[in-house]
Amino acid sequence: MTVFILVAGAFTGPHVWRDTAALLSADGAEVRIAALTGLGGRPSGSGGSGGSGGTVDLETHIADVLAVIDSVAAESGRQIVLVGHDYGIHPALGAADRRARSIARIVYLDAGMPQDGVPALAAVPDQRLREEVAERAAASGERATGGEGRGAGGELPPPDRDAWTRWGSTAGLSEAALDGLTALAAPQPLGTLLQPLRLTGAVAAVPVTGVLCTGNGPGIEMLQTVVDLGDPALRALADARVAFFELPTGHWPMLSCPAALAKTLIVAASGAGHRLTSADAAHPPxxxxxxxxxxxxxxxxxxxxxxxxxxxxxxxxxxxxxxxxxxxxxxxxxxxxxxxxxxxxxxxxxxxxxxxxxxxxxxxxxxxxxxxxxxxxxxxxxxxxxxxxxxxxxxxxxxxxxxxxxxxxxxxxxxxxxxxxxxxxxxxxxxxxxxxxxxxxxxxxxxxxxxxxxxxxxxxxxxxxxxxxxxxxxxxxxxxxxxxxxxxxxxxxxxxxxxxxxxxxxxxxxxxxxxxxxxxxx
CATH class of the missing domain: 3.40.50.1820 (Alpha/Beta hydrolase fold, catalytic domain)
Structure with missing residues (x-):
């Protein structure tokens, strides 16, 4: 049986997966949702195995995901597909790196490509927003660069209703969905954005699927063009173990098109999807x-x-x-x-x-x-x-x-x-x-x-x-x-x-x- 472990992005929690999870279950899959500390899991002030005292950081959230992976892996016959949306790909990838043999596939759901030693803040697309987060971190005693990003344990307030577009396109969201996203949003612990991700490289052996939300970023054709330009950091995207799908929606597909997302995840679990190609003399970019x-x-x-x-x-x-x-x-x-x-x-x-x-x-x-x-x-x-x-x-x-x-x-x-x-x-x-x-x-x-x-x-x-x-x-x-x-x-x-x-x-x-x-x- 395929078990989907779903990890939500910044400011959101298990509630965003409700409709998608129900559709996956109706299709015969098992669904587990990782509740991240401070974002639907333990209250942020309760500490946790990854934090320092009351501080919640990326290691705290990696531990949250590891706990779900280990509970599923303890049962035989389960194929784990780990889905990370937005910020959620960082704790998902950190956990998968430590349990690579337990994970059948990682799905990057409209997410960046985290690298070893780089904090999640670097993936925030809006430069001014990154600067604002860094300023708030400095004011709260967190360290935005260097070290492990631990400090006084500050939080970043969730966006107002009209400010979600700074974090991603809201294309496809109904007024009711946007109202719900805002009402249920939680502050993001600053340490989760500032602490560098640490990877051993073991996760590189796990097959990957990228789900691109074309209302929020490039589609497959544009991604192929970027790969053709020769950026070394993107060369791995043309690996045969990497597949891609597109969804014509904004950054929160679990809210804007849960049925299409569930269908895509089911097909992705089988290993299907579009493959990018590597250029050669016979087939120039x-x-x-x-x-x-x-x-x-x-x-x-x-x-x-x-x-x-x-x-x-x-x-x-x-x-x-x-x-x-x-x-x-x-x-x-x-x-x-x-x-x-x-x-x-x-x-x-x-x-x-x-x-x-x-x-x-x-x-x-x-x-x-x-x-x-x-x-x-x-x-x-x-x-x-x-x-x-x-x-x-x-x-x-x-x-x-x-x-x-x-x-x-x-x-x-x-x-x-x-x-x-x-x-x-x-x-x-x-x-x-x-x-x-x-x-x-x-x-x-x-x-x-x-x-x-x-x-x-x-x-x-x-x-x-x-x-x-x-x-x-x-x-x-x-x-x-x-x-x-x-x-x-x-x-x-x-x-x-x-x-x-x-x-x-x-x-x-x-x-x-x-x-x-x-x-x-x-």
């Missing part, structure tokens, strides 16, 4: 496949982090600066300025009398938008200073995760900036991640753009989370009368230039390039 247009080679000059693809004739010529997306791991090779999409566009415009520019910038993490934006600004100024470039006729073209940088150019466009373009861009912070603060939000910046031409290439098969930012941008652009031209690729995916070499996609590229060059040459 999507971003390194050929550009969809057959574009002739052009002369290229490389200086520092910038490449210029030069047209015929002495100039001065207009220029288009192509800004790659990300985050891209610093170790990725080739670097983005050599990716076929960027070089393809640069060669294409050079063939039409315009300098094409590609560059590498420092967007290696979602916290790197400031240095990345500085790299782009520096590159544009160096391009404008080149005597072969007409510094009064420049366009900047953004792709994907580079989209937030466009906000700088929309907020106060210089007279020489003739056009901003963006392909399948991220235009406002994604749920639970993305740049903090208002600077890198094109949705807010577009109202300051005046009549600066904006060419927006929209992929019809875009992920829901990115598509939502594009629609938000277009709604604000319509409200303020911004000069936006939309070019649709109805059957195109994110990165269609190397994924979808169709006539429709080729026509969209020609139209987009034509629209941008018309602004430069007009």
């Amino acid at each position: 999507a971003h390194l496949r050929p550009f969809l247009l057959d574009v002739p080679e052009r002369p290229r000059e490389r200086t520092g982090n910038t490449d210029l693809y030069l047209p015929d004739g002495p100039g001065p010529h207009p220029a288009v600066v192509f800004v790659h997306g990300g985050p891209v791991p610093a170790e990725a090779r080739p670097t983005p300025r050599d990716w076929p999409t960027l070089t393809g566009y640069a060669r294409h415009v050079a063939g039409q009398g315009v300098v094409g520019v590609t560059l590498d910038h420092r967007l290696h993490a979602v916290t790197d938008y400031e240095p990345a934006a500085a790299d782009v600004a520096d590159a544009v100024e160096r391009v404008r200073a080149d005597p072969r470039v007409d510094g009064d006729r420049v366009a900047v073209w953004f792709f994907s995760g580079g989209g937030p940088i466009a906000a700088d150019w929309l907020t106060k466009p210089p007279a020489w900036l003739r056009c901003v373009a963006a392909n399948y861009p991220i235009l406002s912070p994604l749920p639970g991640r993305g740049p903090a603060g208002s600077r890198f939000q094109p949705v807010r910046a577009v109202s300051h753009a005046g009549q600066l031409p904006v060419v927006l290439v929209r992929a019809g098969r875009e992920s829901a989370e990115i598509a939502a930012t594009v629609e938000e941008f277009l709604a604000e652009a319509a409200r303020c009368g911004a000069n936006v031209e939309v070019i649709d690729v109805p059957d195109g995916r994110h990165g269609f230039e190397t994924l979808d070499p169709t006539d429709e996609a080729r026509e969209a590229v020609h139209r987009a390039v034509g629209a941008v060059l018309a602004r430069l040459k007009g």
Whole structure:
């Protein structure tokens, strides 16, 4: 018999699993719910085997999960599937590392990838929220870094009803479910967020399933793209023992779609699911496949982090600066300025009398938008200073995760900036991640753009989370009368230039390039 052990996330307890547990039981599975100390288990002031005096920390919660695992393992013939949601994956993983032989599978339910020596606080997606938690910890005597995070035993109050989105998307939650989530929420012991997770490595042998809630983060296709970029920390996701499912909902699927979640968990227990692939010479990753247009080679000059693809004739010529997306791991090779999409566009415009520019910038993490934006600004100024470039006729073209940088150019466009373009861009912070603060939000910046031409290439098969930012941008652009031209690729995916070499996609590229060059040459 399959036994599901369910571990809830921050501020929540066994109550969130009620409907999902009932559905799993109706399907013939046995369900045990780990009640974590202070979150539905022992009161936080009662201490526990993992705490120090009255302090509740991550070790306390690991001990809570271990107690459930051991009670199930004592009965023969049980296959344990350990499910950790959100913060709950940290005590689940810590316990599984110590009982690896007892666990048949671990399910990461819309959860991060905890690492040895790293506290759960590091997985909180909102940078400002992490800083607030650290400040509260310092005020209560907890240590946010170093040591084991034990101290005075402070608590983090649960979110108000309107603040849950700082911890994850509430997409799919009914008003009643959100009311219940708020009413039953409990303070989170600070030590559980601050104490580093300690792993021996034994848990690496346990098969894993990830359940991705696409209303709160990337889906399988986007995750494959990230793995293809070569981040060493994500390489293990392409292991044959790792499977994935998607749920089209927000961060609390046990409340928004318990039936779909229960069905997914049942199938996951069997080992089914989508597997990611590892790229090789015969099967290159999507971003390194050929550009969809057959574009002739052009002369290229490389200086520092910038490449210029030069047209015929002495100039001065207009220029288009192509800004790659990300985050891209610093170790990725080739670097983005050599990716076929960027070089393809640069060669294409050079063939039409315009300098094409590609560059590498420092967007290696979602916290790197400031240095990345500085790299782009520096590159544009160096391009404008080149005597072969007409510094009064420049366009900047953004792709994907580079989209937030466009906000700088929309907020106060210089007279020489003739056009901003963006392909399948991220235009406002994604749920639970993305740049903090208002600077890198094109949705807010577009109202300051005046009549600066904006060419927006929209992929019809875009992920829901990115598509939502594009629609938000277009709604604000319509409200303020911004000069936006939309070019649709109805059957195109994110990165269609190397994924979808169709006539429709080729026509969209020609139209987009034509629209941008018309602004430069007009």
